[in-house]
Amino acid sequence: MHNPQSKAIRFIELLLLISALILFVIGTALGDTFFLRLATESLIFGGLAMSVDLLLGIVGLLSLGQALYFGFGAYLSALILKEISPSFGLTIVMVAIASIALGWVASFIALRSKGVYFALITFGLAQVAAKVVYNTRSLGASDGMIGVPILRIWTPFGELDAGQPGTFFVITLIIIGVLYLVLKYFLSTPMGSMWHAIRSNEDRLAYVGYKSKGPKQFAFILAVMVAAVSGALYPMLRGFVSPELMFFSVSGNAVVTVVLGGVGTLIGPILGSVLLTSFKSIIATWTSHHHIVIGLIFIVIVISAPKGLAGLLTKYYGKQDSRKGGGDGNE
Amino acid sequence: MEMNDVILRAVNLTKKFGGLVAVDGVSFEITSLGVSSVIGPNGAGKSTLFNLLSGTFLPDSGLVLLDGLDVTRANPEQRLAAGMARSFQITNLFFDLSVVDNLRIASQALESNVNLFLPLNKSRIAIDRADELLDEFELHEARDRLAGALSHGQQRRLEIAVTIATRPKLLLLDEPTQGMSQADTQETAELIKQLGSKITVLLIEHDVDLVMNLSKAVIVMAQGRKLSEGSPAEVRANPLVQAAYFGEELA
Numbered sequence: 237m238h239n240p241q242s243k244a245i246r247f248i249e250l251l252l253l254i255s256a257l258i259l260f261v262i263g264t265a266l267g268d269t270f271f272l273r274l275a276t277e278s279l280i281f282g283g284l285a286m287s288v289d290l291l292l293g294i295v296g297l298l299s300l301g302q303a304l305y306f307g308f309g310a311y312l313s314a315l316i317l318k319e320i321s322p323s324f325g326l327t328i329v330m331v332a333i334a335s336i337a338l339g340w341v342a343s344f345i346a347l348r349s350k351g352v353y354f355a356l357i358t359f360g361l362a363q364v365a366a367k368v369v370y371n372t373r374s375l376g377a378s379d380g381m382i383g384v385p386i387l388r389i390w391t392p393f394g395e396l397d398a399g400q401p402g403t404f405f406v407i408t409l410i411i412i413g414v415l416y417l418v419l420k421y422f423l424s425t426p427m428g429s430m431w432h433a434i435r436s437n438e439d440r441l442a443y444v445g446y447k448s449k450g451p452k453q454f455a456f457i458l459a460v461m462v463a464a465v466s467g468a469l470y471p472m473l474r475g476f477v478s479p480e481l482m483f484f485s486v487s488g489n490a491v492v493t494v495v496l497g498g499v500g501t502l503i504g505p506i507l508g509s510v511l512l513t514s515f516k517s518i519i520a521t522w523t524s525h526h527h528i529v530i531g532l533i534f535i536v537i538v539i540s541a542p543k544g545l546a547g548l549l550t551k552y553y554g555k556q557d558s559r560k561g562g563g564d565g566n567e
Numbered sequence: 568m569e570m571n572d573v574i575l576r577a578v579n580l581t582k583k584f585g586g587l588v589a590v591d592g593v594s595f596e597i598t599s600l601g602v603s604s605v606i607g608p609n610g611a612g613k614s615t616l617f618n619l620l621s622g623t624f625l626p627d628s629g630l631v632l633l634d635g636l637d638v639t640r641a642n643p644e645q646r647l648a649a650g651m652a653r654s655f656q657i658t659n660l661f662f663d664l665s666v667v668d669n670l671r672i673a674s675q676a677l678e679s680n681v682n683l684f685l686p687l688n689k690s691r692i693a694i695d696r697a698d699e700l701l702d703e704f705e706l707h708e709a710r711d712r713l714a715g716a717l718s719h720g721q722q723r724r725l726e727i728a729v730t731i732a733t734r735p736k737l738l739l740l741d742e743p744t745q746g747m748s749q750a751d752t753q754e755t756a757e758l759i760k761q762l763g764s765k766i767t768v769l770l771i772e773h774d775v776d777l778v779m780n781l782s783k784a785v786i787v788m789a790q791g792r793k794l795s796e797g798s799p800a801e802v803r804a805n806p807l808v809q810a811a812y813f814g815e816e817l818a
Contacts, residue, residue, distance in 0.1 A: 239711070421686075422684075424686045425682075425683060425684050425685060425686055426671075426672075426675050426682070426683050426685075426693070427683045427684060429664075429668060429671060429672050429675075430672065430683075432661070432664055432668070433661050433664065433668075433672045435663075436661035436662060436663050436664050437659065437660065437661050437662065439659075440659050440660070440661065441672075442642070442643040442644055443643050443647070443652070443653060443655075443659075443730075444647070444672060444673040444676045444729065444732065444733055445643075445644055445647040445648065445673075445676030445733055446644070446672075446676050447644060
C-alpha cells in the first residue's frame with residue numbers, strides 16, 4: 237500500500253527530524269546561536285508554507301494573502317506576551333482560538349469565489365489588513381512592536397528558558413510538528429478525501445451527494461489556524477513584530493516555498509522553507525544581490541522539477557518500484 | 568397497483584432557449600426496474616430532456632416526479648437523497664485520484680454513519696462498498712491507478728460505478744457508450760442490463776441498436792416532442808418513427 241509519494245513523504249519527515257536532532261546536539265555542544273535561530277525561523281515560516289499548501293496542494297485554492305493570518309498570530313502573540321502574561325501555553329491557546337474565529341469570519345468573504353478570484357480576494361484582504369496595522373499607532377504603526385519579553389516556559393519537568401536558542405528550537409520543532417500531524421490526521425479521514433475531491437473536480441461532488449462548502453470552509457479555518465500559530469512563535473524568537481510580516485512578500489514567499497518543496501505534500505514545504513531560508517542567509521554573505529540568485533534557483537527548480545523536491549523524490553521511488561516490479565516478473 | 572409501479576413521471580415538460588423550443592410539452596412515465604430509453608435524431612431534445620430530469624436545467628413549465636415526490640426544482644444533492652443519480656456524457660471523474668478513492672468518496676456521501684473526522688480505515692462502510700463495486704465493474708486490477716490514467720472504456724465503467732455507489736433507485740445514463748470501442752460497448756451494454764435487474768435505468772442514447780436490445784420501453788423524440796412510445800417492437804413498427812428516424816438511419 238506504500239505508494240511512491242508516501243515513501244517520499246516518509247523520507248523527508250525522517251530527514252528533517254534527524255537533521256534537527258543533529259543540529260540541536262551539535263549546536264548546543266558548540267554554544268551556537270546563529271544556526272539554531274536560523275533553523276527556528278525556517279520552521280516558523282515552514283508552518284506558514286504548510287498552511288498555504290493545505291489550501292493550494294490539497295483543496296486547490298491559491299491563497300496570496302496567508303501572511304495576514306501569520307501576522308495576526310504574531311501581533312496577537314506579542315500583545316498577550318507584553319500586556320497580559322508572558323505565558324507560552326496561554327499565548328498559543330489564545331492565538332489558536334482567536335484565529336479560528338478570524339478564519340471563520342474570513343472564510344465567508346474569501347470562499348465566495350474560486351480560482352483566480354479567490355487568489356485576488358485573499359490578496360486584497362491581506363493588503364487591507366497590512367495597511368490598517370501599518371497606520372495603527374497603538375500597534376506601533378510602521379515601527380511594529382518591540383520588547384517582547386523572553387519566555388520562561390513551564391513544563392512538568394521544570395521551567396525552560398526560551399532565551400536559549402537550542403531550547404526554543406526544540407519547542408518550535410514540537411509545535412510545527414504537532415500542526416503537521418494534525419493536518420496529516422485530517423488527510424486520513426473522509427474529510428481529507430473530500431478536500432482531494434474538491435481539488436480534483438469540485439462540480440462533480442454535488443452529484444455524489446456532497447456540498448463542497450463545508451469541507452472548504454473547514455480547510456480554510458484550519459489553514460488560518462496553522463498560519464496564526466506559526467506566526468505566534470515569531471515574536472518569541474525575534475522579540476519584535478513589524479507590519480512587514482503581513483506584506484505580500486511574505487505571502488508570495490510562502491507560495492514559492494510550497495512550489496519549491498512540493499505542492500500537496502505538507503512536509504515538502506517545510507523542507508522548502510529550511511532550504512530557502514538557509515540559502516538566503518548563506519548567499520547573502522556572498523552577495524547583496526541574493527534575491528537574483530534565489531530567483532534563478534527557483535526558475536531552474538520549477539523547470540527541472542515542476543512538482544518540487546518532494547516530486548523529485550516521488551519520481552525516484554516510482555522508478556525504483558517499477559524496477560523492482562520488473563525484477564519480480566523475471567524470476 | 569399499476570400506479571405504484573411508476574418511479575419517474577414527467578408532466579408536460581417544456582424548455583425554451585430564446586426562440587427555440589428544445590423540449591415541447593413532453594410527458595411520460597417510467598415504470599420500476601429494467602431499462603427504459605429515450606432516443607431520437609440529433610437535435611431532437613434528448614439532452615435537454617435529460618438535463619431537465621437531472622436538474623441541470625429548470626423547465627419553463629412542467630413537473631418531474633420521482634416516486635410521487637416533486638423534484639422539479641431539487642438540486643443535485645436533494646435529487647440524490649431522493650434516489651435519483653445521473654452519469655455524464657463527457658466523462659466526469661475525480662481524475663487525479665485513484666480508482667478506489669473515486670469509489671470511496673462516492674460511497675461515503677449518503678452513509679449517515681460515516682464520521683467525517685475518523686480515519687478512513689476505521690469506517691469500513693465506504694471501503695467495503697468500494698471493494699464491492701471494484702468487483703462488480705471489473706476494475707480490481709486498476710484499483711490504485713489514477714482515474715485519469717485509465718483507458719476510455721474503463722473510465723466510462725468507473726463513471727457508472729461512481730454513480731451507482733450512491734445506491735440510487737433511478738439511474739439516468741447520458742450516452743454511456745459514447746466513443747467506446749465495439750468490444751467496450753458490448754461489455755457496457757451487458758453491465759447496463761445487469762443494473763436494470765436491480766434498479767430502474769433511464770438511458771438517453773443515440774445508438775438505436777443498443778437501445779433496442781436493452782430496453783423494455785422506448786420513448787422516441789423528434790423536434791422537441793414525444794413522437795412515440797412503447798416496446799422496442801411497437802416503436803420500430805410505427806410509421807411516424809420510421810419516417811423521422813429509422814428512415815434516415817437505416818437507409
